[in-house]
Amino acid sequence: MAPLIEQAFPSSTTFFISVLCFTLLILLFTKRIFKNKPNPPPSPPKLPLLGNLHQIGPLPHRSFQELSKKYGPIMLFHLGEIPTLVVSSAQMAREVLKTHDSVFASRPHFKAATILSYNHHDIAFSPYGEQWRCLRKITSMHLFSSKRVLQTFKTLREEEVLFMVNKIKKEAETSTDGDGIVNMRDAFYKFTNDIICHMISGKTFRRDGREEKLMNMVLESVPLLGKFNPEDFFPSLKWIGPILGATVRKEAQKIFNMGYAMMTEVLKDRVEGRTEGDEDFLDILLKLQKDEKQKKEFEINDMHIKALCYQSLTAGSEPLALSLEWTMLELLRHPRVLKKLQEEVRAIPSQNEVLKSEDVTNLSYLKAAITESFRLHPPTPLLIPRESMDYCNVEGYDIPKGSRIFVNTYAMGRDPAVWDNPLEYRPERFVNNPFNYNGNTYEITPFGGGRRICPGLQLSLLTMELALANILWCFDWELPRGLKPEDVDMTETPSLSLKRKEDLLLVAKPRKITS
Ligand code: HEM
Numbered sequence: 001m002a003p004l005i006e007q008a009f010p011s012s013t014t015f016f017i018s019v020l021c022f023t024l025l026i027l028l029f030t031k032r033i034f035k036n037k038p039n040p041p042p043s044p045p046k047l048p049l050l051g052n053l054h055q056i057g058p059l060p061h062r063s064f065q066e067l068s069k070k071y072g073p074i075m076l077f078h079l080g081e082i083p084t085l086v087v088s089s090a091q092m093a094r095e096v097l098k099t100h101d102s103v104f105a106s107r108p109h110f111k112a113a114t115i116l117s118y119n120h121h122d123i124a125f126s127p128y129g130e131q132w133r134c135l136r137k138i139t140s141m142h143l144f145s146s147k148r149v150l151q152t153f154k155t156l157r158e159e160e161v162l163f164m165v166n167k168i169k170k171e172a173e174t175s176t177d178g179d180g181i182v183n184m185r186d187a188f189y190k191f192t193n194d195i196i197c198h199m200i201s202g203k204t205f206r207r208d209g210r211e212e213k214l215m216n217m218v219l220e221s222v223p224l225l226g227k228f229n230p231e232d233f234f235p236s237l238k239w240i241g242p243i244l245g246a247t248v249r250k251e252a253q254k255i256f257n258m259g260y261a262m263m264t265e266v267l268k269d270r271v272e273g274r275t276e277g278d279e280d281f282l283d284i285l286l287k288l289q290k291d292e293k294q295k296k297e298f299e300i301n302d303m304h305i306k307a308l309c310y311q312s313l314t315a316g317s318e319p320l321a322l323s324l325e326w327t328m329l330e331l332l333r334h335p336r337v338l339k340k341l342q343e344e345v346r347a348i349p350s351q352n353e354v355l356k357s358e359d360v361t362n363l364s365y366l367k368a369a370i371t372e373s374f375r376l377h378p379p380t381p382l383l384i385p386r387e388s389m390d391y392c393n394v395e396g397y398d399i400p401k402g403s404r405i406f407v408n409t410y411a412m413g414r415d416p417a418v419w420d421n422p423l424e425y426r427p428e429r430f431v432n433n434p435f436n437y438n439g440n441t442y443e444i445t446p447f448g449g450g451r452r453i454c455p456g457l458q459l460s461l462l463t464m465e466l467a468l469a470n471i472l473w474c475f476d477w478e479l480p481r482g483l484k485p486e487d488v489d490m491t492e493t494p495s496l497s498l499k500r501k502e503d504l505l506l507v508a509k510p511r512k513i514t515s
Pocket residue numbers: 123124125136196311312313315316317319320323378379380383384445446447448449450451452453454455456457459460
């Protein structure tokens with residue numbers, strides 16, 4: 001044997017060097033193979049063709065929440081043919097909305113959204129690119145500039161709050177059994193719809209009951225955006241797409257046709273002239289349409305104007321109405337909180353029938369109650385889905401280009417690792433710790449984040465504070481027909497929004513405001 005070894009390895013040094021080289025080669029080779037192998041986030045087992053679709057129920061935020069308990073805060077699903085990333089922790093939300101915001105800033109194409117957004121002429125469903133950037137700039141510089149939100153819309157908000165309060169009084173007084181029961185879901189939807197219509201087209205929107213017709217369109221279109229449409233999950237089946245998605249296409253087209261006709265009418269009225277009121281969206285957009293400097297940067301056509309106006313209603317009025325509804329519901333389910341909030345509001349030194357914006361700026365418990373409601377009931381529980389424009393590595397995991405992204409703010413708000421006793425509604429959590437919605441905090445993200453953050457954020461918070469303060473200033477409230485707080489049915493209904501199945505019926509008792 002010895003001669004053979006000596007023959008192969010003439011000296012022990014050569015033997016040692018050869019072994020070392022061999023080991024290094026093996027290491028390099030295996031590392032290379034390993035490096036080329038993608039490292040996807042944890043996924044539940046999937047079925048052929050369907051992928052993980054069968055694991056997602058009618059309330060996807062809840063299905064994802066349950067699955068994240070097993071698979072962690074970053075998961076990769078295959079919904080049909082589409083890789084879908086779902087994140088449900090502050091750290092992972094920060095990765096998506098901040099660290100890699102530039103990669104995750106686009107939106108996927110869903111057929112219903114394409115039809116309802118006037119073929120992506122809006123902001124919310126527009127893919128990331130030149131058009132989105134220009135429309136977004138117009139929104140933040142002109143339509144929702146801080147000056148307009150704080151000053152121009154102040155009178156508008158106060159007028160519409162007064163209109164709502166008077167309607168609630170009337171409905172309570174004329175209730176069928178004289179029991180003062182008011183449908184507060186209806187009241188809030190009409191209120192937020194009126195506010196947005198007022199911003200879009202001044203006072204003319206109440207003509208011919210237009211505002212009511214628009215509200216009904218919003219009520220039909222939002223659930224449609226959340227409805228399962230097979231063609232959105234199997235894009236390779238292009239040839240049978242229209243058959244697979246026939247129902248959704250038909251419904252979306254019907255709503256689009258009605259909305260388009262209405263918007264055309266509103267725009268035509270305005271082009272023919274107007275006489276009164278503050279500058280509204282239509283004035284601004286029509287002015288920009290003729291502006292030479294704007295034309296060089298980006299030409300706004302009538303389709304953009306109609307889509308932007310219609311989208312303010314779908315993206316704005318529904319989540320605002322639902323936020324008011326969930327907050328009011330939690331107050332009625334928690335009499336201690338309701339009482340404390342009434343005391344804060346009623347300590348405002350005013351003798352007026354209704355409160356003005358300047359009366360409600362320092363209500364810290366009200367602000368905390370609103371945040372607590374967003375934590376438990378974010379109106380858009382998975383945000384508006386994003387799409388990755390490139391390959392991305394998130395915390396060591398490989399995310400393929402073209403993935404859909406959901407940020408589960410619903411699950412984040414109920415995470416026991418972050419919130420003690422997470423299911424308890426307790427505004428005190430935020431009293432000395434006010435939540436900064438557009439800052440660097442990602443424990444909850446009710447308005448999203450990064451470059452796609454909701455442009456209606458400031459307007460929504462100011463509107464909610466004024467509306468809720470007045471509702472508590474003007475009325476005492478009770479649950480109807482002896483219903484106990486613990487017996488309120490919290491079942492949700494399937495939609496893109498987080499919506500309770502039942503309407504919110506409450507007893508409103510108008511209060512005498514005395515000195
Ligand atoms: C409480 C009320 C509201 C909530 C909770 C809310 C929530 C959201 C969320 C979660 C997003 C997606 C953000 C993301 O992808 O990161 C969004 C986007 C958007 N929201 Fe809101 N929203 C509210 C009110 C409004 C209002 C009043 C308007 C306008 C009148 C509005 C207009 C929009 C638009 C245009 C987008 C799309 C932004 C983009 O894609 O660049 N929202 N909103």
